[in-house]
Amino acid sequence: TIIMLTEHEQEQARNAANQVDINCFLIKPVTATTLFETVERTLSPEHGGSVTPMGQQAPPVPQLQGTKVLVVEDNRINQQVAQELLEKAGIAVQVADDGARAVKAIMNSPFDLVLMDLQMPDMDGYQATQIIRNDPRFKNLPIVAMTAHALAGAREKCLAAGMNDYIAKPIDPATFYATLTKWIRLQKQASADNTELTLGKTDFPGIDATEGLLRVGGNVELYQRLLTEFVDDHGQDDEKLTTMLSENNIDDARRLVHTLRGVAGNIGASNLQRHSAALEQALLSGALVGGLQNHLSVELRFLIQSLDDLPKIDNELRAPASLSVTDSASFGPLLKDFEQALIEGDTDAKQKLQLCRPYLYQNTAQDLLSTLDKQIAHFDYDDALQTLRKIMVNLLDNKQHA
DSSP, X not given: OOEEEESSOHHHHHHHHHHTTOOEXXXXXXXXXXXXXXXXHHHSGGGTOOSSOTTOOOOOOOOOTTOEEEEEOSOHHHHHHHHHHHHHTTOEEEEESSHHHHHHHHHHSOOSEEEEESOOSSSOHHHHHHHHHTSGGGTTOOEEEEESOOOTTHHHHHHHTTXXXXXXXXXXXXXXXHHHHHHHHHHHHHHHHHHHHHHSOSEXXXXXXXXXXXXXXXXXXXXXXXXXXXXXXXXXXXXXXHHHHHXXXXXXXXXXXXHHHHHHHHHTOHHHHHHHHHHHHHHHHTOOOHHHHHHHHHHHHHHHHHTTTSOOOOOOOOOOTTOOOOOHHHHHHHHHHHHHHHHHTOTTHHHXXXXXXXXXXXXXXHHHHHHHHXXXXXXOHHHHHXXXXXXXXXXXXXXXXX
């Protein structure tokens, strides 16, 4: 489609346009409204217009509503291109402009796929992928590299780093959509198959297993571990709460209910989460809590009973056997994020510890790491903060004497 912009008179411009097959013309000066209306009219189907060059067809756009993709890219233009293509397919998009922010985003929100740029400041795509893959929750999360390095062996290097596939920049929409559809569908199918295979069933009264799995990125092994830990760590919370209230220990009671609310949400126990939130609000306002406490207790007992036949697993959290992480610069931001969670009493501290575990496992005395594990498991965040700071001092000393 060609539009002529000219200062000539209308009749003269029309004659010239007809001789060279120009679709339309505009007489200067041109207002923004006139330009917009002319372009819109010229490209409309009834005028034979097309937004693609002649001889080319726009690739079919898959419909992937309900899917969420993380775009890890430090260039704003590339971010916009990827975001536009993804949103056209109905995909919810979140953007991170470096590897450290990408790791944090994945920790805090479930994604169906990650588009990972390779060359970024601070933490590049290779480092970020290594950290993500060292967390067992994300071993099946599709990570697709995006790079302008169309060199021989680049794809193999990406795969060796733990990525699933490779897209060259500038992005070809047809290849982009084909790759995207392939990995998103494979991931969703694997998640559905593994749920039934590993858990034996998905029907746990009081729990929405689908919601719970979404919160852990579809990692069934981790979800099973969280359910088992929930029974071990919170199975007696109703009795503890009764004791605290009988002793008028309102602060500890509120803290227990607050933690229970967050954990219930993470495993998909929405009814327990709702009862916990109502009781927490009552404790904050000084209202009567008898009826609310009873509702919470009944729901918790019902939930624990529904999890009785869940297969027991080893709760010891081990670092991956193939671990080879020694880059302190990559883990510095994650350690600070973990420290801040402990300072704030954030119940996500346990998950943040998991992100730091590969580095800590190789560089920390096992007695300190074991102590930290126990403190986090029992929500002793003040003591855990002191232990973490001892570890960080030791790490600094080791680095200075290396």
